[in-house]
Amino acid sequence: MSRLLVEALAVAAKDLRTEFRTRVALNALGLFALTVLAAVSYTVGPYRITAEDRPFLLAVLLWIVIFFAALAGLDRSFVKEEESHTAPLLRLAASPTAVWLGKLGFNLILIYFLMAILVPLYCILMGYKILLVGGFVLILVFGGYALAVITTIVAAIIARALTRGALFSVLSLPLLLPLLIFLIQGTAGAADGTAETVANTLRAVLSMGGVMTIVSAMLFPVVWAD
Amino acid sequence: MRVSEALKWLLLVWLAVVIIAAFFYVRPAEGFIGESSRIVFFHVPMAWIAVLAFLVSCITSVMYLKRRDPKDDIRASVSAGLGLLFAVLATTTGAVFARIMWNAYWNWDPRQTSITILLLIYAAYLALRGAIDDPERRASLSAVYAILAFVTVPFLVFVVPRIYWSLHPDTIINTRGSNEFDSRYTQVLMASLVGFTGLYVWLYTIGCRIESIRQRRRQEVL
Amino acid sequence: MTDLMGIMVVTLMIWVGLFAYVYRLDRKVSRLED
Numbered sequence: 238m239s240r241l242l243v244e245a246l247a248v249a250a251k252d253l254r255t256e257f258r259t260r261v262a263l264n265a266l267g268l269f270a271l272t273v274l275a276a277v278s279y280t281v282g283p284y285r286i287t288a289e290d291r292p293f294l295l296a297v298l299l300w301i302v303i304f305f306a307a308l309a310g311l312d313r314s315f316v317k318e319e320e321s322h323t324a325p326l327l328r329l330a331a332s333p334t335a336v337w338l339g340k341l342g343f344n345l346i347l348i349y350f351l352m353a354i355l356v357p358l359y360c361i362l363m364g365y366k367i368l369l370v371g372g373f374v375l376i377l378v379f380g381g382y383a384l385a386v387i388t389t390i391v392a393a394i395i396a397r398a399l400t401r402g403a404l405f406s407v408l409s410l411p412l413l414l415p416l417l418i419f420l421i422q423g424t425a426g427a428a429d430g431t432a433e434t435v436a437n438t439l440r441a442v443l444s445m446g447g448v449m450t451i452v453s454a455m456l457f458p459v460v461w462a463d
Numbered sequence: 464m465r466v467s468e469a470l471k472w473l474l475l476v477w478l479a480v481v482i483i484a485a486f487f488y489v490r491p492a493e494g495f496i497g498e499s500s501r502i503v504f505f506h507v508p509m510a511w512i513a514v515l516a517f518l519v520s521c522i523t524s525v526m527y528l529k530r531r532d533p534k535d536d537i538r539a540s541v542s543a544g545l546g547l548l549f550a551v552l553a554t555t556t557g558a559v560f561a562r563i564m565w566n567a568y569w570n571w572d573p574r575q576t577s578i579t580i581l582l583l584i585y586a587a588y589l590a591l592r593g594a595i596d597d598p599e600r601r602a603s604l605s606a607v608y609a610i611l612a613f614v615t616v617p618f619l620v621f622v623v624p625r626i627y628w629s630l631h632p633d634t635i636i637n638t639r640g641s642n643e644f645d646s647r648y649t650q651v652l653m654a655s656l657v658g659f660t661g662l663y664v665w666l667y668t669i670g671c672r673i674e675s676i677r678q679r680r681r682q683e684v685l
Numbered sequence: 686m687t688d689l690m691g692i693m694v695v696t697l698m699i700w701v702g703l704f705a706y707v708y709r710l711d712r713k714v715s716r717l718e719d
Contacts, residue, residue, distance in 0.1 A: 390611065394604050398594040407590050411583035412611060415619045418576075445618055452614050456607045459528060471711070475704045482700060486693040498689060666707065672714050 241338065244331040248339025252314055253346065261317070262347060266310035270355050273302045274362065283364030292428035295365045296421045299356070304384070304417060306351055311388040312405040314340045315396035324396075325463070333458040337389070341453075344385040344392075352377055368430035375439055376427060380420045383446035387412050390453040393460045416445060474665065478658040484651045492648055499563040502556055504651055508659035509553035513581060516546030516663065520588075521613040524606035533678065534671075536602035539609060540592060541670035545663060547585035554578050577619050584612040 256262055277298055286294050318324040327336060356377065359365060367373045388409055395404045423438025485504040492500040519542040527535035557575065558568040569575065591608055595601035 387611075390607075394591070394608060395594075397600070398591065398604075399596070400594050404590060404594055408587045408608060411580050411587050412615050414576075414580050414583070415615055419618075441618065445615070448614055449611075452611060456610060459603055460607055462603075471708065475701070478700055479697060482693060482696050486689055665711075669707065669711055669714060672718065676714070676717055 241335050244335030245338035248331055248336055249342035252343040262310040262313035266306045266351050269309045270302055270306040278362040293425040295363055296424035299359055300417055300420050307384055308406045311344050312392040314343050315392040316401055319396045333461045337457040341389045344389050348381045348385050352381055367428045369427040369435055372435035373427040376423045379442045383416050383442055386446055386449045386453055474661045481655045481658050489647050489651050496564050499560055502560045504655045506556035508656045509549050512659050512663045513546050513550035513553050516542045521609050524609040527606045537671055537674040543585055543588050545666055550582045580619055
């Protein structure tokens with residue numbers, strides 16, 4: 238068990254190190270998010286939406302930005318292995334589950350890093366007032382986790398396909414749409430203070446994340462095999 | 464005449480009778496505008512087959528990963544193709560119905576959202592298959608995706624509607640249903656379901672046979 | 686009343702046509718298999 242964790246950490250650390258050197262995924266994620274944020278903030282701003290629509294519409298925009306930024310950058314961890322031809326080496330060096338855990342960890346760090354910068358900026362620029370901040374943070378944490386789990390396995394699937402970039406979005410979207418719907422509802426609930434919606438959302442997102450974790454863990458070796 | 468031949472002709476007559484019954488045996492149901500309730504006899508079975516085809520695709524995908532029999536992969540892909548067809552049909556008939564009833568082709572209520580996501584899943588599955596050359600990798604990767612997609616569906620079907628208010632009439636079986644729709648309506652609806660299922664099975668077997676032949680031909684060339 | 690009759694006839698025609706097409710396809714495939 239601990240061997241698994243050690244290998245996984247090593248994979249994640251390696252990915253982080255390479256990412257720091259080249260910053261491809263970070264650039265993709267960050268650039269997309271900040272550009273859209275700037276555009277939305279400039280055109281919509283804190284004043285254009287009526288008070289009663291704000292909790293919901295601002296939730297929608299926020300999650301759209303996060304999701305599309307994720308789709309822009311989260312396939313990197315697997316695609317890079319194929320492009321630099323280091324995948325066969327990785328297959329020899331670590332067990333499939335360790336690779337999966339490591340890549341998942343890497344994607345999690347990317348997503349949380351993105352959220353840490355984007356969400357406060359978004360709330361400030363758009364004047365997004367959140368009543369249940371604790372609930373909101375929980376939604377971000379668990380929503381981000383579910384997002385990472387799903388995109389990690391899909392990234393593994395498309396890594397060796399022909400039309401990678403487009404295929405990543407096409408395959409991820411149907412799986413992510415239910416999650417997106419939950420997260421928007423929950424965030425809107427957190428913003429206007431309805432604790433019940435937040436609780437429902439957290440339950441749904443947690444179960445979804447849990448189920449996808451188990452299924453991904455079981456199926457990843459099949460995807461990763463040569 | 465062999466049994467399978469007889470069954471095909473039975474299917475022809477069966478669905479023909481269903482069509483006639485849908486228009487003349489049944490009175491339009493209450494709570495529906497004009498004759499629009501008749502669309503339900505076709506729309507609901509189409510949606511049902513779209514889901515059934517998805518189920519078949521997923522089960523055969525699991526079987527493929529277990530036994531690695533290429534026939535299971537054929538079954539999965541044929542069923543997915545049929546599922547896409549029926550999902551498109553269900554969406555179109557649903558949109559026509561929505562236009563008559565609520566004056567808008569598309570509302571994004573939970574049922575419409577679900578069928579859209581099913582459509583996206585099918586499209587994604589077929590796109591994935593198109594993007595991989597190696598037959599074994601194509602088979603195993605698409606099998607994995609089918610299973611992943613299948614796992615998200617329960618959340619869609621059961622959880623999302625609880626959070627949303629729905630325009631969609633609960634036409635199939637609900638607590639009030641037995642009072643609202645007379646027994647003729649249920650009879651024709653059930654008959655239509657059976658007929659459509661028969662049609663799906665027939666198309667599915669033909670599709671599998673065609674794919675098997677294609678694969679055999681490819682092997683012979685090699 | 687006649688509108689309904691019209692739609693029904695068209696639907697019937699579509700079904701019979703579809704059936705004929707699939708039936709012929711079935712026959713063709715059977716011949717290829719043997």
